[in-house]
Amino acid sequence: MAAASDVPLIIISDNAQSERRISPAWTIAQLKGRLEPITGIPASSQRLVLKVASWPDQNLQTVNEDNTQLAAFTLQSYAELHVADTRPAGLRTNYTDVSSVEKYEMPPDEYESRTDSVLHWKKTHQLGRFDPNAPSIEQQKVAGIEREIEERGIKLNARCRLLAANQTESSIERRGTVKFVGAVPEIPGIGAWIGIALDEPTGKNDGTVKGTRYFQCGANCGVIVRPERVEIGNFDVIDEFGSDEEF
Template sequence: MAAADVPLLIISDNARSERRVSPAWTIAQLKARLEPITGIPASSQRLTLKVASWPDQNLQTVDEQDTQLETFTLQSYAELHIADTRPAGLRANYTDVSAVEKYEMPPDEYESRTDSVLHWKKTHQLGRFDPNAPSIEQQKVAGIDREIDERGIKIDARCRLLAANQGESSLERRGTIKFIGPVPEIPGIGSWVGVALDEPTGKNDGTVKGTRYFQCGANCGVFLRPERIEVGDFDIIDEFGSDEEF
């Protein structure tokens, strides 16, 4: 079964848009599709994929004709930056409109028109005019819950922690999921994942500002967003940092 398309934010000096890409595309196929969007020839594109909580990924490979996008870490609404490697003098400038006379309609006049997109949205209660549209906060909460479901995050599941950035320690931390849900004591809406770590490399004992969410040893507890959690059949790390043998 083919992998589902992934929506990405395409960003270049001359363009910014949302596009769906297929993990089955090769780098060469992706560049060919980006050329009419960005105006940058495929041979002059340098691609960088920016995914939250992951190091930037350079999509340049020796064999772009055969390397598929599924080789890299794709995530919905990640940013794909396209840089133009041509000398500045050879690049077309589509954004310089300094010589073009610009007319701006007064806001009051635009609000009063009945032939505008704004009026059409108001009439059909679309976008921000939809009384039933979820708020930004509701969308974020729903996104976190969806991430929990897609990652298979469940109580008592074994997991390992993913690094938040390149500067974080490369020491692998493993543990067991003991809590899933809101933690009012921590800034930020939506659910958190409470993990009892195998080793005392955490921040608490399952308690946050006097409220207990799960039981674990001192400094063995940590609360993370679901994108920092990878569920799997991970062995327990003993006090010497090696896997226990059973």
Template sequence: MADIPLHVISENSASERRVTPSWSITQLKRKLEPVTGIPPSSQRISLKTTSKETIAVEAADEDTTILSSFPLSAYAELHIIDTRPAGSKLNLNDTSGVEKYVMPPDEYEKKSDSVLAWKKAEKLGRFNPDAPSLEKAKVDAFEAEIRGRGIEVGKRCRVGGDDSRRGEIKYVGEVKEIPGSLGAWVGVHLDEPVGKNDGSIGGTRYWGTESALKHGVFVRPERVEVGEWPVLNDLEDMEEI
């Protein structure tokens, strides 16, 4: 008989395998051990047919009972249960005790099929001969934006053209805690607690003291509009009662 494809399912694995009907149950169990990690003596096998019937794959003499004795059909499910006590089972999903290989930097440098090799070939990032001048141009552009907009610590402003996000500039400069933060940022203490932080970021405090209210926000200079923006009074338009 031709081999039959079955879905082999255990606690730690699931895969499609071809099974030979002339195998004995003992042979099947031996072949399943490297697939499931369960020793033959601890395997309890059941066959779930395409009609959803579940049949135990067992016999009094498993050395001579062959698989063609069972209603095998293509893509039926073969379920393998590990009968060992929980303390005796190997946790194949736990990789905490597995020593992880880390390639030495000098060996990685020699590889021709790595991301590093590709960056070198394409002259990207630090391998771009123009990178230093491009970075300087970006920093200079931020500084020009700050000067042009009159951004200074202590001045009133609003953020992003949003009239409800008014506040006071508390910091102007680099914020290394923000990924890709080349160039200056503007730290604003908003009048209302609608910000992203309390004046600190990544464990570094740039102004104020620790607070549960988030009045702080860091934005690029082009989003800051300096002006005599008074604190909004939500009650000023209410009639007297």
């Protein structure tokens, strides 16, 4: 079975903000180690909160951070990972205090009229926001979700396993069959969603969302999630008693 692909996240701290690719196979301890040179916050003083659209905030804190993989949480492309510094204020390095530094700010009109600036170079070469064919942020997000679906091999009628959204779900094995791939306007968030008919009634619906039917399944056997939570594989069907049967 292929390993889960990296997920691009927006890393946000008091001192920095940047986009980084995160591997679901990393442990929380490994993630904190990689965040230390980015944020300037020691791994032991980091408090991580993952903010995913349409999901409650997730605290990436566990008793055993050396062995808990990020795959145990909901990882959505371009979600925000907030890194807080738990050290007392007096022990933190302040990278943003420039009150004692004298600086010159060029008037916007003067900067825009210069021909030796980065802005002028971008305009001349139609780069970035000056590119008439550049995709919007929303288009980039939609493309990222579509790429995730393709890389994970998500197709209709494929057997799958639902990856846990939080620590509580990590001990529950939920399997099912992909029954829908596409947009769901009733759910906040752009891009495609994956509809799964679960083997057991541990879902949230029967394949309908606010009166619109997207696929057929039993009561409470339906769930609609982002592709990051879907693992495709030759998973046996779980019967009503929780045991496996031939698929």
